Each structure stands twice: as structure tokens, then as C-alpha cells.
Amino acid sequence: MKNEHELSEQVYKAKEDMDAADRLIRSYLPFIRSETARFLGRPPEEGRDDELSIAMIAFHEAIRGYSRSRGAFLSYAAMLIKSRLIDYRRREKRHQGQLSLDSSPTEEEPSLGDTLAGDPDHSEEIVLRDATRAEIEELSAQMKLFGVSLTDVADNCPRQQRTLAACCRAMQFAAGNPSLLDDFLRTRRLPIAALCEGSGVERKTLERHRKYLVALLLICTNGYELIRGHLKQVLKGGTAK
């Protein structure tokens, strides 16, 4: 009983603090694994079974969604893990009838993956991935200067389509005003008043998604061509559909 109380204290702390959440998940990894094993009917294989990752994200959801009125944390987490795994299995069912690249029709023949002529393509992909990773590392380093992490941004990201569109309008306005971006980089302060006036978005909306906007505006500055390429649909001006 006392343990349970301590655990729920930890969970409440982890809601605010991502590092605490990570620590909590690490210490409860055996629990997550056993829940997955119960579902699969066999121990999950590290690095092979996606189910384990699903179970982990479910545990993470459980941390965020937990409140004391929902009972003991562990039974809540177990329930959530199970239902997420069921969801995942249903989703995967749609892909049934498709063959895994790793599997081979008969034991003697080479696996399907080996028959594909994908090597050059593959290396190109790796080059692209490395370039993107370099950009992302640069971006997160710069975001650190602003005191914002990628996880923060994910938590701060607008949930509603309308709000997202408003934030994107602000970003478009900033992208069209290089001087505004220069000021932003120099002062490290979000030019909320200018954004509000220029894009016609309500000030409150901008203030509420400050961290998210920091990330968006940084992406608009020099050096993030690949990420901008990914977002070209938004930057072009067509608001998010």
C-alpha cells in the first residue's frame, strides 16, 4: 500500500519531468516486458518485436493520463498496455497477406529481401538520413539555447487543426520577413507582438504555443533545407489541409 502511494507520487512527478518519466519506465521495464509476454504468449524479443515498443509508449501514455481517481497505477498501466497491443494487432491485421521481407517461401530459397535490387537506393537513403540527422542535431542544439527541447515542443504542439493552422500562418508571416527572424535569433525572444499584428493570429494562441513557435521559427532560419523540404506543403502557403 505504501509502495503504491510512492509509485503514484513518482508518476505525478514524471508527468512534469521527462527525465523522471524515462527513469520510471526504465525501472519498470520488466513489468512492461511481462505484460507484453502475457499478451503474446511468449517472451518478446528485443529488437524484433514491435510489441515491446508499443507497450512502452502505452506505459508512457499511462503516466500522462494517470490520476489517482483511476485506481492503482500499475493495474491502470497494465490495462492500457493490453488495449494498445490489441489496437496494434488489429491494425497489423490489415497488412496480413503481405509477406515479410525476412521470411522466405521455402527454406531453400533466399528471403525476399535479398532478391530485391535495393543496395544503391539504400545507400542513398542512408546519405539522406545522415544529412537530416545533422540538421536535426543542429536544430536541437540551437533550441537548447532557447531553453526548449524537442520533447517540450511535442508536448506543446497544438492539438486542434484550427490552432495548428493559426501557428502555421504565423510561421509563414515570419518566413516572409527575414528581418524579423534576424531579430529573433539575435534577441532570442519570440516577436509575439509583431507576429500577432502581421499574421492576425490571436496573441493568446501564440503565447500558449510559445515553445512550438520557437521550433517553427528556427526551422525557417538558414540551414534547415531538408526539414523545410519536409514541411514544404505548409511553407508554400497552403494551410494545413
Place this chain on the structure above:
Amino acid sequence: MKYIVMECRESYAVLLDEEGRFVKAASLHYEVGQTVENPVLMRDIPPSDKADPLRKRLRPLAGTAAALAACLVLVFGLRFYQSHMTVYSSILLSINPAVRMDLNREGEVIELAGANEDGVLLLERYDGEGKSRLTVTEELIDRAIDMGFLSEGGRISFSIDTPDEVLFQEYGLELREGVTAYLAERFTVTIEITAGTGESAAEPSAEDPAETEAQPQETFSPASSAAPETTAPAATQPPAETQAPTAPPQTQAPTAPPATQAPTVPSPPPATQAPTAPATAPAGDSGYGDSGYEPPDSDSSYEEQPEGDSAYAPEDSGDSAYEDDDD
């Protein structure tokens, strides 16, 4: 929809979709920079509607607390109401116009009423609510002077009706000193103070105060100087006719004042009253000088305002008071 993997953590990955959303998803062996499709996104769980158990536990207590607060408000409100809004004591001021002042427990005037026709006239367009008794008295005296009711050598009598002996003394002294000082420059008037009973709307029952007031009168009349001479004709008089006017009061008058009154009021009233009383008596026999020792006369002077008279003097109290005094 394609997603770029922005960050990989042990339990989740941060992805960026094409619309600019940053989302968390299950990290299915992703690497940073990778482009992925169909990730398993993390869902937002709406906060539970149910109240926090702690709050749930406190809910019945909240009702109790509210009830308690209501009780407190009620009790203190009642206390306030009783001490400020209800009539606790009253003072009948009679110059010739008679005015009744109802006071609350704090001694503030909460109501003024004319006790005879002139009194009603005196109070016309006058608002004394919330003022102190002395202020009201002084203002009313001013008005009486303006309206010609009070002039040199006139008489002002206060009949104080209060269930509390201490208050009676306090009010009596205060009114006497206050009015004397107030009129010192202008007039010499006679001031008399008596304990009135029951006339007012005051709630103390007629019986109770009668008994308690017997004492105040005893103690007060000697203590308050001029009283014996001038209080004699007071409204309480009639039933005690035969005893009151006899010698004792007269002999008491000279003896008492020097002894007891000197410390309290080394004032003109007794000194000046004595001479003025006889002097003005023949001139203005409007119920002052002569009334003192001739019961029939005092009666007649009061018969001018019969209501005042009858209402004023429950016989027992006056009677007993004066009997005690005399013996």
C-alpha cells in the same frame, strides 16, 4: 503521411509530420533523421472527469464548513443587529416639546419620535439617526431655541430609561455636563435628570426595570447635584405626592451637593440654579420653579401633556424609589 524522426528516446520517439506537428510515437527501432510512415502515435488521454479522491473525501467536510460559516455569520450578525439596530434604552428629552430618543446598546440614536405635538414639530425635517445622543440633544436644543421653545431660565429634563444602572449614570452625567457646557455661554437653564420607565418602545419589560431602577435613582439623585431640587416635580412624582414634597428632599439638597457633587461637576448649574429658580419662578411659571414643591402644580404642568404623564410613570417604581430616598 510521412514523418521525420526528430528524436529517439528509450520509450518514445518525437516525429515531425508534414503539416508541422510534432508528435510522440512508439519508437519502432527508429533512427534520428529517418522518414517513416504509419507510426504508432501516442494518444492523449483526456483527464478523468471524476474528482480527485482527496477532494471527494473533503466534500462532506466542505458542507460542514459552509454550515459552520453560515452559523458564525448568523451569530455575529445577530450580535451586531442586537447591539446596533434594536432599541436598548431611551431618553425622553422634554423642554416643553418632548422628544423620545431610542438608543441602541452602543448608545447611538436609532430613532427619534415626538412625544407631544411640539415635539413632533421640533423633529420636523430633522434626521438624527446614527448620531450620538449628545449631538442630537445639542442640535435639538438649538432647534428649540430657534423655534422659541427654550429661553433664558428654561428647563430641560431628561428622563433616562435604561435597564442598566451603569448606563443610566453614564448617560445622566454626560448629558448634564454636555448640555451645561454647551449652553454655558448663552443661557442658564435648569437641567433635571430622572429615571424614566417603560414609556418607550424599549423591549425591557415594565416590571424588571422598575425594580432595578429603584436603585439608580437612589444612588444617582444625591450624586447628581441639582437633582433633588428639580427632580422633585418629575413625572414620577404624582403618586408620591405626600411624601416627596416634605422636608427631607429640601434638606438633602443643600447637604448632598457640596458633599458629592463637588468632585464631579464643580459647575455653575447648582450654583446658578438655586438663585435663578426662585427668581424666574414668578416670571415664567411654565412648569419650572413653582412646580418643584407643590405637587398639584406639578401635576397640572404635566397635565398639559397627559400622554407623557401617564406613560411616563409606573407608580410602583417612582413610589418605592422615593420612599427609600426619604426614609
